Amino acid sequence: MTARKGWHTVTTTVGLNELKPHQCGVVAEVLAPDSDLERLMAMGVCGGRTVELVRVGDPLILKVYGTRVGVSARLAEKIRVMPCQPLSCLLGPDGRPS
């Protein structure tokens, strides 16, 4: 992960479910992908993409590429993300931080 090289000393990754409401994170890696996680990856939850946690809980709602996806918390914790500073990356409709 090239994106991670410069970061690993200062930032640790957390599970997507640990983000705060409306906080974004950049996907670092997806642990042990099974068919469900692959489906999420095909939807864009994929290394280097920014995702936003819209609703916390189980199931939670995440937003990627402008699409909202309901996801079980047990899947979300396998999606390791580097959290962005709160409110620092409002997602544009194309899913990229503006």
Added chain:
Amino acid sequence: MSAGSSAPAIDSGRDDRASKRRPVIALIGSPNTGKTTLFNALTGLRARTANFSGTTVEQKIGIASIGSRLVELIDLPGIYSLRAATPEEQVTAEVLAGRARDIGRPDVAVVLADANNIERSLFVISQLLEHDLPVVVALNLVDLAARHGIHVDHTKLAAELGCPVVPTVASEGRGIEELKAEIACALAREPSEWISLSRPTGCSGCSSCPFQSRYTWSDDVSSRCVRAPRVAKSRKTETIDAVLTHPVVGVVAFLAVMLSVFYLIFNVASVPMDMIDGLFAGLGSWVAAHVPEGDFQSFLVDGVIGGVGGILVFLPQICILFFFLALLDDSGYLARAAFVMDRLMRRIGLPGTAFVPLLSAHACAIPAIMATRVIRDPRDRLVTILVAPLMTCSARIPVYAMVTALLFPDDPAKAALVFTGAYGLGITAALVMAWMLKKTVLPGESKALVLELPGYRIPGLRTALLYTYDRARVFVMQAGTIILLISISLWALATYPKPDAPSAEVTAMQEQAAALAEAGDAAAAATMERDAGNLAAREALAHSMAGRLGRLIEPVVQPLGFDWQIGIGIISSFAAREVIVSTLSVVYGMGANAVDENADSLYDTMRKATHADGRPVFTLPACMSLLVFYVLAMQCLPTQAATRRETNSWKWPAFQLAYMSVLAYTASLVTYQALTWAGW
């Protein structure tokens, strides 16, 4: 991928075309991109639904006129990727490779792209461009995108992809003609003319995500072709979702929505149901008047018309259910319902998507089983199919009504309690069985939720109507053919062998009726004549194969508190449970239509019925046992046919029949014995 490696496939496609075969157009796209709407806009009513052979994935094939000729349009299932990881993706991959049975290799692939979400659509397009198929991109929902300030430069996008890109608004029919023109062009061109300018490179060294390079490519292409505001303008969906996906408010809202749908199902449907009932009754009388009396008349009236009418009467409820489910689905709401129910449903090991089918089963198990297609995991889906018939469907209501009328004719409170208890028993049994099946026969945790929550939109009436029409057709074709066979067999069972001559009692009554008529008392004569007819019918039924079978199974049903006459009822209602009411009515000598015409005297007669030793038959324990039996027993062949269709095997309908029969028998036995022991 080199053109050479797939040359044989292309050649076979050409040969087919040369032999005047209709060109095949495949329609591909992610869920919620308006694929069905576009399919309907291109084909209209000229479509049929079937399973892909050997799978339970549904395909829709329609005929569309493109240019001057007719083409076959295949609506492939909604997919997020062409990786062949799910059954839907496998089917899509098979069709695109020309390996699907009964379907030729597509000549052109039309792929839907969501203008609001072009990166994700580009992801599928990037995979599709590797198939060496002419591709036409329909850039759908451009109106919605424009409202959000998103503008896709389709000319630039076409240049990037090396294939035509047509902006469309499928729901309003905009861009359809242009799309057809591009398809016609694509059909006329040779595949060698298709060169894409930019394509993602294959994945190497991106261990965290095999799709990374494709998404990088998608981002690059979209950054060159899409102009979008920095912050999304639409907050509408998010505002509504704040309420509707709330763990508590969302569940309450969902129950309110479904309650309204059920109110409509049970109230509005009664008008067309009465009409259908009247139509078949009229048809029966017409046939009775025009066909000479005898076996053939009885075959037509009771076997064919009665049997088919008895099932078609449920069609209005099924149509209303499917219509509202289609509207709710198209509006984007159904995904929220599955989302909020997921947490609750997971406790019994089923996903949230199983809730709507299980709820629909309260109208009829057949549409419920057909609606289980929304459940992604095959095991979860199978469990839902297996337990759905335990829910109280509308065909059970006449049976519940009969039992409550027998027991508590003057006590509406107790009658209501019995009704509620019966519904509760069905729900509890279904949930417990689902939980047990997930622990034993089909073990495994419920599939984790991954569910797209599409943006809310006004549902399309046309899409909903076409969907309803399609589902209704499947129901009629499937139920119609099976029910016809079954009702003819049951008619034969209840008719043959016939008694040689009416009993002395019947003859005496007929003579008395004749004497009364001569004496001028026409009314008394008619009554006597009718009673004689009812008695003759009762004797004929007792003499028939069904009557003999009733006696044969009497030792088996005796511990449940039933006699051989109720045994006849159980046998004759094997294919359709509500038939027990009219059968018991004949058995007790009141004629088949007594429930409608003279319910009070029917129930009086039944209350007075006794066993051979003089004990009354319809005691409280026996009635409760009968009720429990009809809550839990399968007793519905059309449902079995639906299970067969949706599971693609006879094994599961057989299992369903077996476990439900065992469950019903055991529960009835316990009910009767416990109540008798308690001294009720």
